[in-house]
Amino acid sequence: MTSKLASTFLGLSALSLMAGTALAQDRTLTINSFGGAYEEAHRKCIITPFEQENGATVQIVTAYSADAFAQLRAQKDAPQFDVIHFSGGQEIVGAAEGLLSPIDEAKLSNAADLYPFAKANLAGGEGPAYSIAAIGLIYNSETAPKAPSSWADLKDPAFADHLVLTDISNGYGMLGFLMLNQVSGGDLDNIQPGLDAVTELLGNGAIVVSTSPEIQQEFAQNDAWVAPYASDYAFTLRKAGLPAKFVQGSEGTPASYITTNLVSGRPNQDLALKFIDKTISPEAQACFAEALRYSPTNAKAELSAEVAADVAYGEDGVKGLLRFDPKVIEANRAKWVEAWNKTIAR
Structure with missing residues (x-):
């Protein structure tokens, strides 16, 4: 092989490697979850099905809401999370500080079936509530x-x-x-x-x-x-x-909203939105309710009578929810x- 051909070959190989690396990065998401039984349910109900359906890899950082928010703030100029989950209302502050991206409801196929309170400020950057601790x-x-x-x-x-x-x-x-x-x-x-x-x-x-x-x-x-x-x-x-x-x-x-939020400044927001959409699907929410007894926010989530008795379920169940x-x-x-x-x- 001539030196010129060798250089061309090596250049093409490098480009191919770079393209492969970029493609792999495009199919990888970093999220936080809350550990223990919650994280087990998170994997079963959302993460594993999402990976299988999208040929993607989801990397999990175990971090509760306050710690995850502190990390997000510290990483403001170079965020590591693609999707971040909160249960203490941190999405309100994060959205106001520009740490979270506004979400176009039209890009979420399941958003139309969410109760209004669960998607009240998507355009402002507050991600949808996908479960409620009642x-x-x-x-x-x-x-x-x-x-x-x-x-x-x-x-x-x-x-x-x-x-x-x-x-x-x-x-x-x-x-x-x-x-x-x-x-x-x-x-x-x-x-x-x-x-x-x-x-x-x-x-x-x-x-x-x-x-x-x-x-x-x-x-x-x-x-x-x-x-x-x-x-x-x-x-x-x-x-x-x-x-x-x-x-x-x-x-x-009183309701503790568990929200899924789109982080600003990340390159693969389309894939992240697919993950958020999976999270608010009726199947995922029914699975969470079955596993942990969190209340679903998707009106189409179908629960057995046994599970429904433990949560705020249906139009009548959620109308009594209030958020301090x-x-x-x-x-x-x-x-x-x-x-x-x-x-x-x-």
Whole structure:
């Protein structure tokens, strides 16, 4: 082979290699997931089917919402995530800061079937909510003297020293407290009615725990009857052999939105949009509900009666969902936690 031919051959080989590398990059996405059972369901319901359908590879970084958002901010000039998932409202801040790309609803084949609240600000960069952690009342269906039906029932003397509250350093605990505050006459500008209600409940024998495993311990060992918490945890308790059921409080159901978001400044947004579209499909959402008891946001998701009983399901189920403004919560979190700690220490 002449030197000229050799140079041409090597040049073509290099171009071919570069093209192959670019093609491989075009079929690879980097996302975050939340670890544990959630990540297992994420793989089963969305990631593996997406890879198989699109000849793609999905790289997972295990990172909860706050950590993932911190990484996204730190990587602002050279982001590593293509799609990022949040459960604490970080998409609102991320969109405002230009870290997330606006989404054209027309590019998502499943968007038309989402409930309006789940796609309220796609054009502003806030990705769609694909699952909801519904906060309501978990109760022991065998030992509780009656089934609770409202948030006001937390104050019912019948439950007294069999009531378990969760510390507001826990995200679900915060939402449960804000609902107790609301039915006690407070709002996001005034949490004192909720703190006064907590003082009364503790005086009647209620206890405060910090984590979900402690809730399970109270139900298993200390005859807990009622705990305001997320719908998926009633399922967790039943899997542990405990007779736990979930009910939405009649005054409303605080919702933790789990969103899937398109990151700005990445080269393969078309593939990322396909992943987001897969995530909001009725099949994927039904799978998540079956695996973890998260509420679907796609109106076409079909659930069995058993699964539907554990979640906010259908038009009637989701109309009671409410969302406390994540921006207000974040701005006041430290002050509220301090006031809470003083209240429960008395």
